[in-house]
Amino acid sequence: MVRQAERLGARLLSGGDTEQIGDVQFLRPTLLADVTPEMRVMQEETFGPVLPVMKVASDEEGIEQANNSRYGLTASIFTTSRSRAEQFIAAVDTGTVYVNRCNFVDARLGWIGQHYSGNGSVALAPEGLQAFSARKSVNIDPSDLK
Structure with a gap:
């Protein structure tokens, strides 16, 4: 590359x-x-x-380019403006968004991918544990078991 x-x-x-x-x-x-x-x-x-x-010439162009991908794992913005950060968070099409940091893993928050990044799955956090678990319901009539 x-x-x-x-x-x-x-x-x-x-x-x-x-x-x-x-x-x-x-x-x-x-x-x-x-x-x-x-x-x-x-x-x-x-x-x-x-x-x-x-x-890029503007935040809008930056967001457009960030969304110009078949992947959508993470995106980051570095800014001192809360409103600029909030606009970025709302507009970028990724599962995880960082503000003034990148690649900071917090087990309380889901590590979420969109599109071809993680196929929309969730890792970490309680939701992630559920996503990697399979439920099974078992109903046994014990009368014929030895």
């Missing part, structure tokens, strides 16, 4: 290379600038230490 973004015009500001530790190869933390919506790094979940940065 990083190489494809570079070929399409993204600038690699940091990282982008790998490091071998034992038998495992790791991607170093990578920062990309001038990323555009058609790049895979903006359309797919990287599950790696890759931060693609794309300039």
Whole structure:
């Protein structure tokens, strides 16, 4: 994804290379600038230490681009404005929204995915335990059991 973004015009500001530790190869933390919506790094979940940065002209365009994905696990906004944060929360189509933080896991809150991120399931919190459990009703007539 990083190489494809570079070929399409993204600038690699940091990282982008790998490091071998034992038998495992790791991607170093990578920062990309001038990323555009058609790049895979903006359309797919990287599950790696890759931060693609794309300039937008307004909050509305930023929300539009955040929603321009088949995934919807998390979104973050960093702001000092409560109303701006509330508008973002209402408009972004993800299961989990962070304000002034990212990737902070709280077992009291559901870790919720939308669309192709978690397929709408809930992890953590009481609802998550129920989502990963299957109920079974058993009715036994004990009269013939030995």
